Amino acid sequence: MTSEAETKAKVGLRKYQRTVVPLMIVSITITIVLLTMALFDKLPWTTTIENYTKTFSLEKRLIFTIQLLFIDCFALLFAIFAVIARRITSVAINPLDPKGQVLVEQRQRILQNTLEQLVVKVILSFTLCTVLQSNELTLLPVFTLLFIFGRLTFALGYPKYRSFGFLMNLSSTIFILGLISYRLFISGIIFQHIKNKTK
Secondary structure, three states: OHHHHHHHHHHHHHHHHHHHHHHHHHHHHHHHHHHHHHHOOOOOOOOOOHHHOOOOOHHHHHHHHHHHHHHHHHHHHHHHHHHHHHHHOOHHHOOOOHHHHHHHHHHHHHHHHHHHHHHHHHHHHHHHHHHOOHHHOOHHHHHHHHHHHHHHHHHHHOOOOOHHHHHHHHHHHHHHHHHHHHHHHHOOOHHHHOOOOOO
16 A cells, blocks of 8 residues: 555656756756856847946946846735735734634745845845946846746746746856856955055
């Protein structure tokens, strides 16, 4: 009896993996290709300011980054409102009622994950805008688009097919973290601020 249940579980797992693994590969591929194209200015659009110049001062970079982070906040707001909507239309309106907790658990997990991802995204976005060359600034809006799309597909696919959106956000984070680390430590941007004391 146990072996039959185990066999069914293994068959179910293999079937699930045949569906999910290709989605994971597609997610990572789309993310890396888009970010790489943005980094090397190979997308059909570019990021400019007044008079169509690509030169951004630090102040304008920060303003642009803050405006993009405003868009990122919509993912968090939608997750918050999804929890609220479930609470006010069910017994979950009482947060101490254990029966209600089951009703909002999935949406709360999505909200928690979105909040965690957003905190990382904010830190990376502010750091990224300081290390990019002017012709690489298209990376900032692409990072935002991937964040929003990743959060949307994570929420819609939760729990079984959440990996597509989660990996889109995770691979974006790793790509950007690697780029920032390279610019700060390998290219030595951060070491320009550290000088030997002279007598």
